Amino acid sequence: MEPVRKVDGIVLPIDRPNVDTDAIIPKQFLKSIKRTGFGVYLFDEWRYLGKGEADQDCSERPVNEDFVINQARYQGAKILLGRVNFGCGSSREHASWALRDHGIRALIAPSYADIFYSNACKNGLVPVTLSAEIVDSLFIECSATEGYGLAVDLEALEVTTSDGETYPFEFNPGLQQRLLSGLDDIGVSLNSADAIRTYEARRATEAPWLFAD
Secondary structure, eight states: OOOOSEEEEEEEEOOOSSOBHHHHSOGGGOOOOSSOSOGGGTTHHHHBSSOOOTTOOGGGSOBOTTSGGGSGGGTTOOEEEOOTTBTBSOOOTHHHHHHHHHTOOEEEESOBOHHHHHHHHHTTOEEEEOOHHHHHHHHHHHHHSTTOEEEEETTTTEEEETTSOEEEOOOOHHHHHHHHHTOOHHHHHHTTHHHHHHHHHHHHHHOGGGGOO
């Protein structure tokens, strides 16, 4: 996983509360664990006209022109702006995979579902929590300004607008350090690889029957 220190880019506004993981990536696409290839199915039922299927060629599907992800002004967005309880519903990790595969690197919302929040951090996404009032103002600015962008600084724990206004946010120090260091769960374990090998060698001597073929 790549280290994340600062995300600077266009904002994609998803102006709906309680966006669940089935809306982020519908169940019919959960047939792979490769973590890639899910971006074209992000928000599939809102993004396209008609239900999609796994391995379908989305380039031939009619799109919903009214949905923000299909509008030119939001192409290349790196920051998703959401409403309360973003990522609720099932615990599917594919939701984070789809967001990242589309190009999203940070999210801003008043609150998130706990499991989604954890999955986001484990997959290199930065879920920022700001008050509902601040999020309201960001939605207004985003709607009024084509190409509206923000900067999310994970080291300074600040969101900065294009006119220089800053909004501090809190973040779990342990998760912050993981993202800054580019460590997922496997990476954290590998940091203790020497200690693990030493423990296994000692246990093999103390209880050899546990290691018998």
